[in-house]
Amino acid sequence: MTAEKNPALLRIENLSKVYGGLSASANINLTLRADETHALIGPNGAGKTTLIAQITGETRPDTGRILLKGRDITSLPVHRRARLGLARSFQITSLMDEMRVFDNALLAVMAHAGSPWRFWKEARRESALVDAARRMLALTGLEDAQDAPAGALPHGRRRQLELALTLAGEPELLLLDEPMAGLGPGESRAMVELLKRLKPRHTMLLVEHDMDAVFALADRVSVLVAGRLIATGTPEAIRADERVRAAYLGEEEARSC
Amino acid sequence: MAEKLRRVIPWLDGAMLAVLALMPVIAGAAGQAFWLDLATRLVILAIAAASLNIILGYGGLVSFGHAAFLGIGAYAAGIPIYHSVYGGAEWLASDSGLFHFALAIGAGALFALVTGALSLRTRGVHFLMITMAFGQMVYYLLESLETYGGNDGLTLDARSRLPGINLDDPKQLYWLAFAVLLAVIGLTWRLSRARFGLALAGAKANAARMAALGYDTARIRLAAYVLAGAIAALAGALMANFSAFISPAMSSWPHSGELMFMVILGGAGRLAGPVLGAGLFILLEEILSSVTIYWHLPFGALLIFAALWQAGALKGKAAREAAS
Numbered sequence: 001m002t003a004e005k006n007p008a009l010l011r012i013e014n015l016s017k018v019y020g021g022l023s024a025s026a027n028i029n030l031t032l033r034a035d036e037t038h039a040l041i042g043p044n045g046a047g048k049t050t051l052i053a054q055i056t057g058e059t060r061p062d063t064g065r066i067l068l069k070g071r072d073i074t075s076l077p078v079h080r081r082a083r084l085g086l087a088r089s090f091q092i093t094s095l096m097d098e099m100r101v102f103d104n105a106l107l108a109v110m111a112h113a114g115s116p117w118r119f120w121k122e123a124r125r126e127s128a129l130v131d132a133a134r135r136m137l138a139l140t141g142l143e144d145a146q147d148a149p150a151g152a153l154p155h156g157r158r159r160q161l162e163l164a165l166t167l168a169g170e171p172e173l174l175l176l177d178e179p180m181a182g183l184g185p186g187e188s189r190a191m192v193e194l195l196k197r198l199k200p201r202h203t204m205l206l207v208e209h210d211m212d213a214v215f216a217l218a219d220r221v222s223v224l225v226a227g228r229l230i231a232t233g234t235p236e237a238i239r240a241d242e243r244v245r246a247a248y249l250g251e252e253e254a255r256s257c
Numbered sequence: 258m259a260e261k262l263r264r265v266i267p268w269l270d271g272a273m274l275a276v277l278a279l280m281p282v283i284a285g286a287a288g289q290a291f292w293l294d295l296a297t298r299l300v301i302l303a304i305a306a307a308s309l310n311i312i313l314g315y316g317g318l319v320s321f322g323h324a325a326f327l328g329i330g331a332y333a334a335g336i337p338i339y340h341s342v343y344g345g346a347e348w349l350a351s352d353s354g355l356f357h358f359a360l361a362i363g364a365g366a367l368f369a370l371v372t373g374a375l376s377l378r379t380r381g382v383h384f385l386m387i388t389m390a391f392g393q394m395v396y397y398l399l400e401s402l403e404t405y406g407g408n409d410g411l412t413l414d415a416r417s418r419l420p421g422i423n424l425d426d427p428k429q430l431y432w433l434a435f436a437v438l439l440a441v442i443g444l445t446w447r448l449s450r451a452r453f454g455l456a457l458a459g460a461k462a463n464a465a466r467m468a469a470l471g472y473d474t475a476r477i478r479l480a481a482y483v484l485a486g487a488i489a490a491l492a493g494a495l496m497a498n499f500s501a502f503i504s505p506a507m508s509s510w511p512h513s514g515e516l517m518f519m520v521i522l523g524g525a526g527r528l529a530g531p532v533l534g535a536g537l538f539i540l541l542e543e544i545l546s547s548v549t550i551y552w553h554l555p556f557g558a559l560l561i562f563a564a565l566w567q568a569g570a571l572k573g574k575a576a577r578e579a580a581s
Contacts, residue, residue, distance in 0.1 A: 056469065077473075078468040078469060079474070082469055090465075094466045094469075096458075098461075103455060103458075107459045107467070107472075110455065110456070111472055117453060118451050118452040119451050119453050121452075122450045123455050124450065165470065
């Protein structure tokens, strides 16, 4: 895919964030093209989660800008960015645990179906909402668990619900923070297959430690080491990059032997 | 035992509401005007507790300054009454109950809007401390109003005048308060099942996830806070009419604590919980205070039991639902 055909969906310009002398993001420049799947890799503590948090709006950068579809979103709060088509899954599964699975789905649907400022009509009887929530649970295979509290689901199904919530609004940009975290080998393969199916419909920024998943899914890979982006390129180029090998891949491979 | 108690609770709710609905008749038949007094106080406290239940029970916001709204509402009725009787401040003087209640609701909502916008930036213990500080600010403000009795408060020489309702008649005052209580419970019932209530519950369960979904959780909470403040202030205006007396103590933090007791005792997030909680509070206060002046001690023990039981009850419910 070429840059001309695919304009920048997300553009990060000179982003810096310092935590008590530690540079979590050091002058990061990164462009996500529309429809690409872009993996962000790097050793633990490289600042991947901090970068994601700055894109979602949970953390404000010290300097630099973030542009979504050309619009400066650097100072927008989390929920406004979400409304502009930016959705995220959390590294640690984040659900409304004390609410039923169905109500979790209903809230995700409701977020993109008009205003929450309705005080009288019963939401669970709004057929448009209920139908959409049922469809969502059917797609993720969670319909049999819809009456259970989300907190009572086993881990794999919680990950599924998490992804379902993230996808509810047909977001243009998906930020996936370690979707394979804590999954067994079979579950990981299923997740890779699922993400492959989602690939054509969403632009994705994928933070992941599982290198098999990264090389199976990513169109481009960026490598973050100690807050710095040391390389961006195709998976093949990244694999061959000396600096990356030295800083990251070599170390991983050495550890895995 | 906990299971049995849980099954009994809906019956307790029903019995409580039935007794309250018949109270003017019961008190009249028994010739105990005092009972109606107790019941009126119970109902007004239940309105205030029901408003706290909206934010504490449904919204998960533990406010320790809710009595401030009672004080604001009481003075919003008491000050215009004072001037309509003794002159001065013509722009404020009025004996119209509609004006008093509207002023109470408006002042309560405005105070909630301003203080909520600040305090809702924090969560948990910080929110508790800030709401308590705002409550104490109201307390000291009311205490500084020398014209209206300062620390001693002010006896009202007239009550709010309403078309068709005479609040000097204890029965009519009672029916008005009871109707307001039913309306507040009805509103809470609709609200909790509407989109707004689901969003509020979502923000309580996981605010970060709700924001990532695109919800402005701060505004949703603020709206609940404003609604709760307006209702509590209305309860304050009713209380001023009931006791024909207003004082800064109505807004003090121990009073906020009592409202919290009622909500937790009755079951936070339960529709009829505040009524049960206010009922238990009034009963215990009457019974225990006649036995010992240290009646707060067994009361505190009961509160601890209720809080522990509810924490366990939540777990039991989740386990039951998972099993089914």
